[in-house]
Amino acid sequence: MTKRHVSLPADAEAGLRAFIDEVDERLAxxxxxxxxxxxxxxxxxxxxxxxxxxxxxxxxxxxxxxxxxxxxxxxxxxxxxxxxxxxxxxxxxxxxxxxxxxxxxxTPMADNVDFALRFRAMLANHLFAEAGENLRIFKGVTFSYGHNISVGDNTVIHDDVHLDDRGELTIGSRCSLSDGVHVYSHDHDVVDQTEVRNFHTRIEDDARVTYDAMVRAGCVVGENSVVGARAVVQGDVPAHHVAVGMPARSVKVKPGYEDEAEPVGDGRLENRQDEREIPYELPDDLDRFDEFGRHVGDVVTPHREP
Structure with a gap:
């Protein structure tokens, strides 16, 4: 998409730069x-x-x-x-x-796009595991921790994106995550939702995840691929493929990349989540809390009507 360059008046630019530099220096x-x-x-x-x-x-x-x-x-x-x-x-x-x-x-300043993008990029340099050059993060982006996120250069993350880095999340260079995208790195057990597994989720260079789509924990969105609007990705999207639907399937290869893309028979995405699990151990002295009010060790059984 072609955009035009916009600059602030000199006095406004000087004030914003002085403020960002001051916060940056204090955080360092x-x-x-x-x-x-x-x-x-x-x-x-x-x-x-x-x-x-x-x-x-x-x-x-x-x-x-x-x-x-x-x-x-x-x-x-x-x-x-x-x-x-x-x-x-x-x-x-x-x-x-x-x-x-x-x-x-x-704050109202979050809507001043030039200032807000630079302020968030500065914060990302202190918070993320890695924050590339020219990282553009818009309003309402949330994450679990922040410190398990790595992002490459020239990537754009649009409004109201959720980056779950309870496990580990890697986003490449020149990626685009559209408004409302959710990318996960943890899953809950089907029977006992208090049991959590963490994974490494990756969005590779030049990939696009479009409006309101969801990427499940442990999946890979391949290089130069596209995830369609409101798709639910439950497996790996191969490089150069376009995946749409719930659950997402590959529907075609991006034009011009037919010789580079690996074929996907019926379009189903292979789930390799188990290969990317990140094991952890809980401390022995953990003061356990179950938000559902069950006692630790209770067996969760399905409800059946009499």
Whole structure:
């Protein structure tokens, strides 16, 4: 798609660059990440004066106190914080950066595309395992941890994409993930949904995953392939193929790549998930929690009508 170049007025550009550089330098320093995140959010939400009055002992309403405390990621919890198998030490910093990412997206500045793309790219350099050059991430993108994501150069991730990196997620260069795409790296057991398996999911160079599609954990979307809108990928999409449907099947090879693409007989995608499982062990002293209110060790049995 051909786009035109757009630039900000010089004064706006200078202000945005100064702000991004300052946050980047502070996150790269030995300063507490919690303190950096709180300072940035106090300023972005224009609550610096209210925060300082509260810290000086001025009375505030319960709602104001919750709001001001909430800028500090140490006073917040995220869903992924409850995942039993995560690396606690790595997750601590990731959580702080993810909190900044999510709260930034709630500010009006998140709709200033030039500024927001650069701010998220800077955060990705601190949060992701690898963030390539010219990475463009739009509004509403979420992830489990962030630190298990690797992305190549010149990749675009559009609005409201979910990148589940509970396992491991690798996205190549020059990829495009359209609005509403969900890419998973973990699965739940069919019988006991509290049992989780993690996998390595890959989207290879030049692949496109289009609007509202889903890629299941442990699948590979091959080089230069296309996943059609609202497709559900449950196996590997071969390089240069176009896969559509629920479940997705290969319906053709991209024009001009017939000599390079491997044939797929009836279009069914081969599932090689088991080869890409990432094993883990839970600590012996884990304080287990079942959100469904069952006791640990309970057998889950199917419901049958009398």
């Amino acid at each position: 320093s030995e300063e507490s990440t919690c303190d950096v995140v709180q300072d940035v959010l106090d300023d972005l939400f224009a609550n610096r004066d209210a925060y300082e009055r509260w810290q000086a002992g001025d009375p505030v309403s319960p709602a104001a106190r919750v709001r001001l405390q909430g800028y500090d990621p140490c006073n917040a919890t995220l869903e992924s914080e409850y995942y039993a198998e995560k690396d606690e030490e790595t997750y601590e910093r990731s959580k702080h950066l993810q909190w900044l990412w999510r709260q930034f997206d709630a």
